[in-house]
Amino acid sequence: MNAALPFLPPSASTIAGEFNILFAGLLAITCAVLGLVVVLMFRFCAHYRRNNEAADRGHQTEKSWHWEVGWTAASFVVFLGLYAWGANIYLREHHPPPDAQDIYVVGKQWMWKIEHPGGQREIDALHVALNRPVRLVMTSQDVIHGFFVPAFRLKQDVLPGRYVTLWFDPDRPGRYALYCSQFCGTAHAEMGGEVTVMAPGDFQQWLAANASDATLSGDGAVLFHKTGCDGCHGAGARVAAPKLAGLYGGPVALRDGGSAIADEDFIRGAILEPAEHQAAGYEPVMPSFAGQLDEEQVVALVAYIKSLGSAPQ
């Protein structure tokens, strides 16, 4: 992007490579169609201009339906191909590999707060290791923001009131721009930062240099006790409350007869709106913690509950 006339953004994720080929394909088809339109228009306009007496204007095409069917079918087939191509990449963009590292993101007017599982915290910056898939678990504390890294060709709106995820596999070291892509108020344009992709060794050093007293799940464990969660969900609790060990990622039977997957969004919802996430077989006695915990505290609790073990796959 240092060129005087920049045309292409840097590419730094595995998906970016596939994206670039898709872009080349779209561009080729577009140029072909546009070229056809331009050539036909200028040719017809030049040849059949009114003062060109020499032009043969007889035998105008009477039956037009075979032309109609022709270009309708051709458009449809090309469109179908583009659809399938784009959808294929999109589906992979939304299925993170199981070994992806979870990193938590909280957006607020007008900053990005990043929390690594090891307890490292960053603001408007994200450090990740080369060739190590990362899965971002994101939420907003106020309005909708958009997490956008052009070099990864990825973008995800970050909503208040729920978790959304975004994953990528960085494949090129460097520093890349991070933007907020969803208009979020006065300083929207200033809400951004940098994603730094580092060689694995450098990343380990960075983690060590920025280590805090406790890991994220450690923070969560302290909070779990302080907030009184362990009074019911703890090991020695006498109240019949769902066991949290091995909960994450598995199915949960709900009191209303349905079922849900206990992903981060479900766990968050169960803490803040327990009435709507009631597990089957338990009395609906859990109070809501909405308004008592901010999003960063909820993130720590979620990380702690995940650290208690995942459901068997």
Added chain:
Amino acid sequence: MTATTIVELPRPRGDSYLTDGTTLSSWLLTHDHKRIAILYCLSITVFFFIGGAAAALIRLNLITPRGLLLDAETYNRIFTLHGVVMVWLFLVPSIPTTFGNFLLPLMLGAKDLAFPRINLLSWYLFVLSGVIVLAGLIGGSVDTGWTFYEPLSSGYASGALVVVVGGIFVNGFSSILTGLNFVVTIHRLRAPGLTWYRLPIFCWSTYATSVILMLATPVLAVTLLLVAAEHLWGVGVFDPAHGGDPLLFQHMFWFYSHPAVYIMILPGMGVVSEIVPAFARKPLFGYHFVAWSSVAIAVIGFLVWGHHMFVAGESIYAALVFSFLSFIVAVPSAIKVFNWLATLHKGSISFEAPMLYALGFILLFTIGGLTGLFLATLAFDEHVTATYFVVAHFHYIMVGGMVSAYFAALHYWWPKVTGRLYPESWARFAAILIFFGFNLTFFPQFILGYLGMPRRYATYPPEFQVWNVFSSAGASILAAAYVLPLFYLTWSLFRGERAPGNPWGATGLEWQSASPPPTDNFERTPRVTRPPYDYPEPAA
């Protein structure tokens, strides 16, 4: 006259609709669809230049990365004003309320619309809504963008939000009543012999537009009322802090606002379908396909709203369906472009200003449509949505397409409306200037978006500057090109050569009436016996 009717109409005695009453009240209380069209034309011209001034400030500010003259809050208010004014006070009403109003009864061989008084009421509601919206935007401080996304608007915007939203609510009634009036008119007031397949395409596309106006606008009205209720009384609908769902807002908003895109472009397609045959002296190629493609766009257009939300948090299965339907809705648009091109084949083409605008429309609409395919492609959208790529795309459709079509219509029917000819050289010059100014303004924005510059940024990283400077340079050309017609058309009103009834030798009932038409349009109701665009085939 070889064209549509068998009735040779003498120039009616007496005065035209323009001289039938000269007092202010004869205009402000008129029931004549032609005068109401003029009232609309004057109002939307004012709104167009207000919205345009906001656009000029935006482009001026973006010349430098830190912003040339506006602070962030002012910038956000200015682009909100630009969007709201251009969408609801110019683009949605533009061609339907001016040329739809003026031409529909003439094209149908009728004396007026089905409900002339409701037509006047629509105009008053429109002007009222414009005053309310502008009072809220200029007097208050609304900086949510024209999309009013939640929970930003109900939870964080100032009180003037309710004023603006209320103005748009009133505007909706004007839209609905206009749509209703057009639909009833097309059903009930066609001249004897004017069957559906003898209607000019402009009538078909106005019909399709009207159906969207009637069906989509109420959803917007409901949505805006809920936003106001949440803002005023904390009723929890969209804001998670009150137990609402912000995605619900986006679904409801785009359920109106995507069909609204077709409200804005279908009339333009209708205009081009009139002008291309007239200047190629040839029947429109594939009339039935062009006619039904308007209807297809109107119907499928209701099923694609989710393509605005591919990264908003909607389910990936919803995204797969909306992407597919978005490709499908592009097919009828492609059909139209190919049919216009085929109409040129073996034509006898002349290049007066309306034709230049129409050809410009076809090129710019094609670029806008093709980049729409980029955006319908899921993986590509994930990178460029909410960037300048989207801004460029919809301006190619809305400005390159719709505004070009509006200017095409303005020049093509100018002699009919005013009874005067416009100065041809100036008009051609303006048409060419608009084409180049437009491309210089908006093509760099595709590149900006692809590089990753998000939209609605008051400031931006320095590496984006060069393309922003190109864009702003283009905008200054475009601004000059848009002001130019204001001068030469005003000149033509007073000094222009008198126009004959049918200066282009075009078919269509409106050309059978005098220029300007008498108040009742036709002395006797015409009888139609021929198909539309019945231009004679030259000998082989």
